[in-house]
Amino acid sequence: MDLYDAACIICFIHAFLFFIDMFLKSCSHYPYLYFLENTGFKIGPGCIQWCTTVANNYFQKIVRHNPKFWSRWFALGVYVTCIILPFALYLVGSTAIANLSMKNEGQHHHPKTLSLEPVIPGVNLPLGDLSYYLSAIAISSVVHEAGHAFAALREGVQVSGFGFCIFLILPAAYVLLSTNQCQALPPSRNLRILTAGVWHNVVLSLLAYTAVILMPQFVSPLYSQGSGIYVVGFAEDSPLRGSTGFYHGDIITKVNNDCIVKNKEDWKNCISASFLENDERLGFCIGITFLLQNTSPTAFKDLLADSTNCCPNYKSEHLCFTTTFPEDVVKQVSDLDRTLLKKNCLPARKVIEESGISCRTHLSCPDAKPLCIHPLLANDTYLLTIERTSGEPHQPKIVIFLGHPAEVWFGIQVSDFVPRARFLSIFASRLPDISLLLMKYIAILSSGLALINMLPIFMFDGQYIITDILVYLLNRLSSRGTIEKISKLIVTFCSLIFSICIISYFL
Known part of the structure; x- marks a missing residue:
């Protein structure tokens, strides 16, 4: 779909x-x-809402416990928001200028410097991560609105209800506050309510980022890292699944004999390296005796032909190999054997298990195995050997794949976290990766929600935050009406810059 x-x-x-x-x-x-x-349900065009007052009592109980802490907590939120606000304004302005300058120069890539970028499923976000994306938005939104509710109750403002809505598929929380009571508060106290959502998002983002860093230590009693990658799933109709491929719980340790796999980054690099070498394909070092003893009979015309198929049709487990060898080897064999050295039909698995040494040319082969044989394959076909430790009995140590390396990357789902005990289910083995990815999305989206809401733009908290900041700073220098006009000008200008930033991204 x-x-x-x-x-x-x-x-x-x-x-x-x-x-x-x-x-x-x-x-x-x-x-x-x-x-x-x-139930508090409401259904509108493209929107489903649910609102309840059940949470009000819980909010009241939490705020009444240790009121001094909450007072200092929300006061700290005001200071943090005021410190980050100039950086947020600079970020929006620099992003808008960078996007416009790139469009004028005809560039379509985005700047490598720090800039704002919308996260859109299906555009710059994999659709497979949609559930993590929506969950992170829901959690960040609930924490944001809970901050407003706690701060409002701490300042004596009535909370009418706490709600949740789904606009198409995007989840969002909201809290119903008494607007008149908020406006009646002094700017310093109202700022605590207005900045509470931003402050809670900042804290949530820092906690999620800390969890990402410390995740390996959290799960170390049950999971190990650095000893290979754990197979946790497969793509639909993956050719690497089943008796000729991998099973759930296999541990991949090496690719093509010499590329060691300790984590997913190594796994990615090893697969990439398998087709980045354009000059020479991967070969295997073998001895002359082994080659002559295992070469299957082939028509002499097929040996001389420039073809990738020199094996009879019934030899399904054989591949056609070509050979590079030192000059002194040529003098040791007959003319017929010399022809066999150039192109051979050999059992692929037997060659790989016998060799154990990868090569690009014969120069990297030892004296005991001086021949470097390369599989003759089509341009878009590669031979990969993947070593694994399998929990399934009687399974070979090496999995041989013939195809494009991209099929390997997209066909197997792996994890850096290897269960220390075999009794852990497949779902349990995926829990660290699920938690890690969710924490990453929460850290990104919660910080983004904090950044957007503190900006002085229409329909966000920053529209009111900037007004109260200006009233607090300029109350003795000018009337409130004049300050509100200045605030509207700032909000209008920033909203325009923000719109340019978003529109220029899609142009």
């Missing part, structure tokens, strides 16, 4: 729910109206 089909399905579901909602309301269907009134 592509992005367009998914969007159509989502829009259809929302349209259907909205139609049912309007139909039941127009018929005054009492059970449905009773359900909406008692």
